[in-house]
Amino acid sequence: MGRAVTKLDAETARRLLGTMWRIRVFEERVAQLKRTVQVHGLIHLSVGGEGVAAAVCGQLRHDDAVYSGHRGHGHAIAKGVPLTAMMAELMGRVDGLCHGLGGSMHLVDREHGFMGATGVVGGNLPLAVGDSLAARLEEGDRVAVVFFGDGAVQSGNFHESVNLAALWELPVIFVCENNGFAEFTARAEHSPVERVSDVVAPYGFARDTVDGSDVAAVSAAFGAFLEQAREHRGPFLLECLTHRRRGHYEGDQQEYRDAGAEREWELRDPLARFQTEALKRRWVGRAAAAELEAAARAAVEAAVEFGKASPLPTPELAAELVYAR
Amino acid sequence: MSEPTETTFVKAIADTLAVAMRADERVIVLGEDVAEGGPYLATAGLSEEFGRERVRNTPISESAVCGVAIGAAQAGLRPVVEIMYIDFITLALDQLVNQAAKAYFMSGGQLSVPMVLRTQGGASGRGAAQHSQSLEAWLTHIPGLKVVMPSCAADAAGLLLSAIADPNPVVFVENKSLYFQREQAPSAPDPLPIGEAHLVRHGDDLTIVATSRMVGESLRAAEHLAQDGIEADVIDLRTLLPLDRDAISRSVGRTGRAVVAHEAVRFGGFGGELAAQIQELAFDFLLAPIQRVGAPFTPVPLSPSLEDAYRPGADQVYAAARFAIEWDQPESAPGVYSISAAGAEASAP
Numbered sequence: 118m119g120r121a122v123t124k125l126d127a128e129t130a131r132r133l134l135g136t137m138w139r140i141r142v143f144e145e146r147v148a149q150l151k152r153t154v155q156v157h158g159l160i161h162l163s164v165g166g167e168g169v170a171a172a173v174c175g176q177l178r179h180d181d182a183v184y185s186g187h188r189g190h191g192h193a194i195a196k197g198v199p200l201t202a203m204m205a206e207l208m209g210r211v212d213g214l215c216h217g218l219g220g221s222m223h224l225v226d227r228e229h230g231f232m233g234a235t236g237v238v239g240g241n242l243p244l245a246v247g248d249s250l251a252a253r254l255e256e257g258d259r260v261a262v263v264f265f266g267d268g269a270v271q272s273g274n275f276h277e278s279v280n281l282a283a284l285w286e287l288p289v290i291f292v293c294e295n296n297g298f299a300e301f302t303a304r305a306e307h308s309p310v311e312r313v314s315d316v317v318a319p320y321g322f323a324r325d326t327v328d329g330s331d332v333a334a335v336s337a338a339f340g341a342f343l344e345q346a347r348e349h350r351g352p353f354l355l356e357c358l359t360h361r362r363r364g365h366y367e368g369d370q371q372e373y374r375d376a377g378a379e380r381e382w383e384l385r386d387p388l389a390r391f392q393t394e395a396l397k398r399r400w401v402g403r404a405a406a407a408e409l410e411a412a413a414r415a416a417v418e419a420a421v422e423f424g425k426a427s428p429l430p431t432p433e434l435a436a437e438l439v440y441a442r
Numbered sequence: 443m444s445e446p447t448e449t450t451f452v453k454a455i456a457d458t459l460a461v462a463m464r465a466d467e468r469v470i471v472l473g474e475d476v477a478e479g480g481p482y483l484a485t486a487g488l489s490e491e492f493g494r495e496r497v498r499n500t501p502i503s504e505s506a507v508c509g510v511a512i513g514a515a516q517a518g519l520r521p522v523v524e525i526m527y528i529d530f531i532t533l534a535l536d537q538l539v540n541q542a543a544k545a546y547f548m549s550g551g552q553l554s555v556p557m558v559l560r561t562q563g564g565a566s567g568r569g570a571a572q573h574s575q576s577l578e579a580w581l582t583h584i585p586g587l588k589v590v591m592p593s594c595a596a597d598a599a600g601l602l603l604s605a606i607a608d609p610n611p612v613v614f615v616e617n618k619s620l621y622f623q624r625e626q627a628p629s630a631p632d633p634l635p636i637g638e639a640h641l642v643r644h645g646d647d648l649t650i651v652a653t654s655r656m657v658g659e660s661l662r663a664a665e666h667l668a669q670d671g672i673e674a675d676v677i678d679l680r681t682l683l684p685l686d687r688d689a690i691s692r693s694v695g696r697t698g699r700a701v702v703a704h705e706a707v708r709f710g711g712f713g714g715e716l717a718a719q720i721q722e723l724a725f726d727f728l729l730a731p732i733q734r735v736g737a738p739f740t741p742v743p744l745s746p747s748l749e750d751a752y753r754p755g756a757d758q759v760y761a762a763a764r765f766a767i768e769w770d771q772p773e774s775a776p777g778v779y780s781i782s783a784a785g786a787e788a789s790a791p
Contacts, residue, residue, distance in 0.1 A: 182517065215550030225549035232516060233549065237540050243509025244541065250510060251517035254470070254495065261513075274536075277506030284501070439585045441546045441554040441609035 124340075125333050129175070130391075130400035131409070133332055136171040137388045138413035140191040143200060146417050147190070147207060151367040155425075156207040158220040159236075163191040165330075165362035168387030169294055170195040172335035173262065173355075176343055182232045182248045184241040184263040187222045188294075188361075189234035192264050198226040204420035210427035217430040218438060239269035242278040242291075246352075249282070249289035253349055260288045260346040267295040267304050270313050282352035283320040290342050291317075291354040294329060296361040301373050314356040322352055329357030330387040333394075360385070444630040446596075452621040454595035455484045455560070458602045458631065459522060463492050466520060469606060472498040472507060473524030473560075480524065482562070482621055504533035508559065512542045512611075515557040520606055528563035528615060529575050542611040543586030558605045559613045564655055564705050565753050566619035571741035574749075576706035578653075581613050582683045582715065588612040588636055589683040593657035594620070596627035597680060600634030608636060617655045617705070639686035641693065645673025648763055649693040649700045651716055653679050656703040656735070656754065663759035672767055682712055690716070691723035698729035699766040703759050708736030730769035733762035 125133070144164050150156040163170065166188075174183060174195030185192040193203060198214065206213030207221050214226050222236035232248065235241045245263035252259050269275055270293065282289050293313045297304050310316050314324040323342065327334045335357055342353035360382040364371045395401045401409070449457070456479075463469045471488055477499045479486035489497040500507045504525055511521040525531050531538070538559065545553040565574035581589045588610055592598035598616065605612040642657065643664050652660040657678040664674040675693045679686065694700050700720050702713040713734040720732050735758045743749055 184513075213550070215548060215552070218550050219548040223544075223548040225552050227549070227552040233545070233553065235541065237536060240509075240536065240541055243506040243537065244513030244516065246506065247510035247513025247515070247521075248517040249513075251514045251519045254519065274505055274509065277501070277503035278509070280501060281503065281506055281510060285498075435547075438547050438551050440588075441551070441556075 124337060125400070127400040130395045131405065133171045133175055134392060134395055134401060134406065135409045135412070136175060136195050137167040137391065138410050139200065139416060140167040140170060140194045141388050142410070142413040142417045143194060143204070143420070144190055146421065148363070148367055150207075150421070156221070157209045158222065159187070160207070160221050160367040161188040161365065162363045162367065163188045163361070165360040165382065165386060166294055166296065167191050168332040168391060169292070169329045169335055169357045169359055172332050173292055173339050176336070176340055177230070177262065178259070179228070179230045180259045181230050182245065182252070182259070182261040183230055184232050184245040184248070184261065185234045186238065186241065186265050186269065187234060187236055188266065189224055189264070190221070193224050193226065193231050193234070196226070196231045197229040198224070198231050200416050200420040201423040202226070204417075205424040205427045208424040208427070209429065210424055211430040211434070212423070212427035216434060216438070218435060239265060239272035239274040241265070242269065242274045243281070245289050246278050246282045246287060249287040249351070250285065252288055258347045258349070260290060260343065262290045262292060264292050264294060267293060267297070267313055268307065270316055271307050279317055279320060279352070279354075283322055286351060288346040288349045288351040290339070290346055291352060292339070293354065293356045294359050295356055296359050298361060298365070301365060301369070303373075312356065314354055317354050322354070324354040324356070326356040326358065329359030330385045330390055332387060332391045362386070444628045446626040447629045448624055449595050449627045450622050450624060451595040451598055451616070452482050452484050454599045454627055455602065455616065456486050456488065458599040459485060459488055460491060462603060462606045463488065463496065468518065468520040469522065470496045470498065470514070470519055471522045471524070472500055472511060474500055474502055474526050476524055481526065482618065484560070485524065504530050505537055508534035508537040509541065511557045511559070512537060512545070512555055515555045516545065516553050520556050522558045522560060522606060525559060525561040527573050528561045528577050529572050531561055531577060534559075538587070538611070538613070539584050543584045546610070547586055554609045555611045556609045557611050558602070559611065560616065561613070562616040562618045564617040564619055565742045565749055568744055568746060568749055569742070570744040574742035576704065576737070578615050578682060579706055579710060579712040582712055586610070587683060588681070589615065590636060590681050591615045591654040592680060593654050593678050595625040596631065597634060597640070597678070599627060599631035601636065601680060603631065603633040604636050607633065612636065615654070619655055634680070637681050637684040637686060639689035640678045640680055641675060641689065642678045643674065643676035645675050646697055647672045647699070648674045648766060649677065649690070649697045650674050650703060650759060650763065651677045651679060651690060651700065652703040653682065653712070655705055656759070659754070659756040660703055660759050662756035663763060666756065666760050667763055672763065674763060685719065687719055687723060690720060694720050694724040695727045698727050700728075701733045701735060701759060701762045701766060703735040703754065703762075705754055706736055707739055708734055709739050711736045730766040733766050735759050735762050
């Protein structure tokens with residue numbers, strides 16, 4: 118991509134690096150816990166995609182709504198969701214974000230504006246549009262952001278939602294993490310249109326495709342859209358070319374993978390790349406970078422202990438939470 | 443309660459939407475053609491009074507429109523979304539079932555979806571197989587949804603007010619053949635509680651449990667039965683989910699005989715759930731098999747003679763009631779192996 122946009126300062130860079138470490142360490146720990154059946158349900162990890170989550174959510178406020186997909190841990194962590202309640206949720210415990218009723222694919226933290234992951238690919242796209250409609254009627258400057266993968270782009274919900282958002286000029290930013298795979302199958306087998314940003318071209322709204330492993334590039338592109346969305350202009354679409362370093366879900370045998378491409382992406386790992394850049398530019402020193410990693414490891418271990426100590430929910434709780442009163 | 447005035451079902455809907463929109467700025471209306479009043483004028487006059495920001499025409503995108511309503515509801519609005527025909531709710535079911543119904547539960551009570559999905563079903567006017575169905579039973583199978591089916595203008599107004607105020611997603615199913623009947627209804631209706639059935643006629647010999655259009659048909663059947671000296675309770679369910687089991691068990695416990703009647707296809711219809719509930723609640727009181735009245739197991743046909751024959755009505759309710767009454771009378775006992783009156787109508791698998 119070769120984008121030279123780097124408006125990052127030391128403080129922002131340190132914060133982004135810290136967020137990325139928290140996501141990476143959390144997810145690698147979750148993978149271990151999945152193998153020993155201490156976290157439950159389908160687990161979809163975003164290792165290799167931390168840069169997008171950090172760069173996008175790091176610019177948002179708590180009153181901005183973030184909607185995610187099934188691979189949402191990174192988005193939640195970057196939006197400020199506490200690791201403790203998140204880990205407890207993955208463990209199915211009562212002190213989890215959703216009292217153990219939702220799990221990895223249904224994380225919600227309303228207080229931090231994380232309006233939810235979803236287990237249905239593309240399912241949250243229209244909800245984000247509806248949220249942005251509410252935002253506009255409120256006449257404030259909050260926005261809605263929805264993350265989705267390239268797999269969701271072939272769903273009817275994508276086209277219906279993009280059309281509505283464009284028709285009504287709503288302050289919603291569509292953020293596509295194009296990792297080249299929809300579940301087990303390469304994008305080329307799902308659509309003849311390679312670039313997601315090209316799919317929305319006829320609508321005429323601003324769109325961009327950036328290297329999702331380049332944190333500065335994602336930050337700059339998203340920041341430009343966000344500024345305009347705050348004035349309640351929109352919609353916008355940001356496509357981030359990224360990579361899923363693990364399987365579709367934990368336990369996926371990944372026989373569809375190409376070893377050569379894996380090595381190439383290893384070199385483009387957003388965390389390693391951003392840390393190298395941050396060190397080079399003296400945004401952080403070696404000791405400070407090591408501290409960020411150590412702090413992430415300590416926070417994740419504390420979250421695991423928090424989750425283990427939390428009781429399992431009762432059947433009465435599940436029965437009580439079917440209807441709001 | 444205000445003075446009754448003459449109105450129609452569909453006018454009561456439009457008037458009630460206006461009342462709700464005047465009372466609460468968070469109420470918005472969206473759907474295909476709603477700003478133009480819609481094909482049945484159920485939203486007539488709203489865009490003129492409230493403007494096109496709050497009364498929004500949408501593209502023919504049922505799934506996203508339902509999803510937009512969910513997102514707007516989660517963000518604090520009170521959307522009333524219209525799906526023009528219940529036949530097209532199929533296109534919105536993913537959003538309704540996987541998102542709206544489960545948001546409160548999956549989020550551990552953090553999110554709520556105070557939306558109303560208005561739609562209409564039923565066969566009349568030769569709409570044929572894709573504009574005439576009664577699909578409400580599907581929705582009653584989903585924990586987290588509420589399903590309301592009013593039978594008259596006054597109830598529609600009161601139930602719609604409650605549905606808009608409800609913190610949960612409510613599917614509000616109207617019946618197109620009720621829309622233009624002239625009725626008396628209060629000019630300023632009070633909310634009617636969701637989840638409470640209404641005993642619209644009292645009699646000790648038999649209970650008829652009916653929904654929507656079949657309430658009127660059941661009342662006509664009850665008048666016919668009265669000429670035979672048989673007095674029927676007629677219960678208008680008003681709400682299918684949550685179900686008012688107390689009203690049903692109180693009545694059947696007194697009468698010992700039950701007919702359940704809806705316009706939907708009999709096989710797999712909500713009447714099956716009602717029959718199961720009745721035998722669970724009142725088995726020891728039952729004097730005859732529970733009878734179900736519903737449509738035959740075919741898509742809705744176009745041809746006028748076929749559509750007329752397809753729609754269940756007072757005659758079928760009457761026949762089912764007579765069957766239940768005569769079950770244990772020795773002079774007319776139908777043999778052990780004979781099929782029930784209503785069952786004879788249906789050619790279900």
